Structure formats: C-alpha cells, structure tokens
Amino acid sequence: MSRLVVIAPLRENARDRALQLLSEGPPFELAETAFDRHQVYLTDREAVFVFEGSGRATLELPGEEPAIWRAAEAWNECLAAKPRVAKTAFSWERTSGPEGVSFEPTPGPGDSEGGDLFGP
Secondary structure (H helix, E strand, C coil): EEEEEEEEEEECCCHHHHHHHHHCEEEEEEEECCCCEEEEEEECCCCEEEEEEECCCHHHHHHHCHHHHHHHHHHHEECCCCCCCECCCCCCCCCCCCCCCCCCCCCCCCCCCCCCCCCC
16 A cells, blocks of 8 residues: 655645635546545644555646646645655554454364364
C-alpha cells in the first residue's frame, strides 16, 4: 500500500471555506486515478489530504484541466503557505489471516481426550 500525504496550512479563519470546498468534492474523478482510498482531515490550521493505492501510486493530474485550475485558485485563498508532502516516519498495521484459517499446529496423539483425531 502506498500513501501520499499532503499537508496544506490554512490561513486564520479559513476552516469554514476549506470545509465548503471539501464538500464540493475533488476537481477530478478519483476513480480514474491510481488511488484506492482518499481522505481529508481538517483542523483549524491545516487540511491533510491522504491518498492511498496499491503499488507505487502517484497523483498525476492533467495540467490543462480547467476544473483543477479553478480548484487551485479557490484553495489558494485558504492557504497560509505552500502545501507540503509528508513522508512516512512510522507505520503499523494489524494483519489477520483469512477467516477460518489457523496457523496453529495440528493436535497430535495425546493432545485430546478420545483417541486418534484422524481415523485409518
């Protein structure tokens, strides 16, 4: 799983405008990108964009797309500084095997009451 995390510092009192922009959705079709998931976290001081995809996902958007330029212009009024990319410093993920599959050892003779587990 690859992640792209972009942190966009917000101007003072720009949170409501950022929330409005986020409610309009992205200016491009997420289904047409290499990403499988996308979340945006918002605080009073920043917007954190998280893009996730399998493999080495990169966000490539056509620069000539008018909707992207309009969105960039709208977001520019909210930004206190240039957005920056965050690198993963620590990550942990709980993994589990398929349901019903056990990697425990099979009981042998003497491990259960009632004799052999497997008949002849």
